[in-house]
Amino acid sequence: MERTITRLEPTSPVIPRKKRVAAYARVSSGKDAMIHSLSAQVSHYSDYIQHHPGWAYVGVYADEAITGTKDARDEFQRMLEDCRAGKIDLILTKAISRFARNTVTLLETVRELKLLGVDVYFERENIHSMSGDGELMLTILASFAQEESLSTSENCKWRIRNDFKQGKPCNMRIYGYRQKKGDLIVKPEEAEIVRMIFHDFLGGMGKNLIMKRLRELGAKTLQGADFRETQVYAMLRNEKYAGDLLLQKTFVASHPEKRYKKNNGELPMYLVRDAHEAIIDRETFERVQEELKRRAEEWTPAPKGRDAYPFTGIITCGNCGKHYRRKVVVSPGYAPRVVWICATFNTLGKKACPSKQIPEPILMQTAASVLEIPVFDEQIFSDRVSEIRVPAANRLVFVLKDGREIEREWEDHSRRDSWDEAARQRARENAGRRYAK
Numbered sequence: 001m002e003r004t005i006t007r008l009e010p011t012s013p014v015i016p017r018k019k020r021v022a023a024y025a026r027v028s029s030g031k032d033a034m035i036h037s038l039s040a041q042v043s044h045y046s047d048y049i050q051h052h053p054g055w056a057y058v059g060v061y062a063d064e065a066i067t068g069t070k071d072a073r074d075e076f077q078r079m080l081e082d083c084r085a086g087k088i089d090l091i092l093t094k095a096i097s098r099f100a101r102n103t104v105t106l107l108e109t110v111r112e113l114k115l116l117g118v119d120v121y122f123e124r125e126n127i128h129s130m131s132g133d134g135e136l137m138l139t140i141l142a143s144f145a146q147e148e149s150l151s152t153s154e155n156c157k158w159r160i161r162n163d164f165k166q167g168k169p170c171n172m173r174i175y176g177y178r179q180k181k182g183d184l185i186v187k188p189e190e191a192e193i194v195r196m197i198f199h200d201f202l203g204g205m206g207k208n209l210i211m212k213r214l215r216e217l218g219a220k221t222l223q224g225a226d227f228r229e230t231q232v233y234a235m236l237r238n239e240k241y242a243g244d245l246l247l248q249k250t251f252v253a254s255h256p257e258k259r260y261k262k263n264n265g266e267l268p269m270y271l272v273r274d275a276h277e278a279i280i281d282r283e284t285f286e287r288v289q290e291e292l293k294r295r296a297e298e299w300t301p302a303p304k305g306r307d308a309y310p311f312t313g314i315i316t317c318g319n320c321g322k323h324y325r326r327k328v329v330v331s332p333g334y335a336p337r338v339v340w341i342c343a344t345f346n347t348l349g350k351k352a353c354p355s356k357q358i359p360e361p362i363l364m365q366t367a368a369s370v371l372e373i374p375v376f377d378e379q380i381f382s383d384r385v386s387e388i389r390v391p392a393a394n395r396l397v398f399v400l401k402d403g404r405e406i407e408r409e410w411e412d413h414s415r416r417d418s419w420d421e422a423a424r425q426r427a428r429e430n431a432g433r434r435y436a437k
Helices: 032-050 075-086 103-115 136-164 188-202 207-215 229-237 282-299 343-348 359-372 378-384 423-435
Strands: 020-025 055-064 090-093 119-122 178-179 185-187 245-247 248-256 259-262 269-270 315-317 324-329 337-342 387-390 393-398 404-410
Touching: 020 032, 020 075, 020 378, 032 055, 055 075, 055 404, 075 103, 103 119, 188 207, 188 229, 188 282, 207 229, 207 343, 259 423, 315 324, 315 343, 324 343, 337 343, 337 359, 359 378, 359 393, 359 404, 378 387
Parallel strands: 020 055, 020 090, 090 119, 315 387
Antiparallel strands: 178 185, 245 269, 248 259, 324 337, 387 393, 393 404
């Protein structure tokens, strides 16, 4: 009887791969207590995952002072990207309400992660999203969490609106004041800046010039940023500087997204006269409102379409990346000139962007030369040119829709060219008016 002998090769034991685990934490308020809570959550999850046998620590993703909408959370989005990249097997989170504030967002996210093979464990509810009845339980519990959140929100709205009826403001931050126990207390150094803004405006300065002066003085907003033109305008319109309070100017339009909307009559507003110490006397404030209205009526142009001019949205500044805009320049003694100017230079000045304005006739002549047509044609230009870049002063790069790039240089025209007889006559009339005063 023959024996059969089979050689068995030695095999190495298979070491199971550790499950890659991450955690997600979020708080919905920027208060110190909530930030401490977030810090505690991050510390807890880090220790818990790293000391669990069979788990590999990926990290803790944490969002603070953000609502539970999916698109608004940077860390949440980063976590999803890491899941799509195959870096995570399991996500730990405290509760359904921390992961998402509405049922739709929750289910969309959980289903996507399930397809990626990523499990989500909700500690408070003790649910794994990958379990057999996980989605059903999540749907039910998320609906309850959403309704509870809505109920809490409505209670908060009722309390705030009830305070408004009694003339009590909610928490607010306003330049020139600090809120203390519900009262607005004047901040002296900021109040001087506020008075300067109102004084300069009545003295003839525009919002843009006031903004530039604030930047030159080194004045900063409450957030520590440079002032913008829109902020100067908002300050000139703010009734609080005259000692009044207009309550419920805005309201939360959508609970899940927490989006604020300007109150255009949807809800009542409440005006409280002489609610606190004024920084601007009422007469000055009313004069500023009249001047704002007068300037708006005088300078607001007739509405134009988005593509009112052939170069709109086409010219890009090589210094700051902003688009050029059309501007009519009127100088005493000279004919009005139409130029295209970088939006940053126009708003913030040369220090912010040392670009150079381009006369519109030169733009048209140069474009016609590039397109090899005798005179500028708006339709041909629109059909063939996708962009004009301005890499440096007096240089233009035309990007054609067929992929070609053509560079041109242009020369400044002397202002003497616009000094015609009509301009001379306007100069004489202006001089006559000045000397007659």
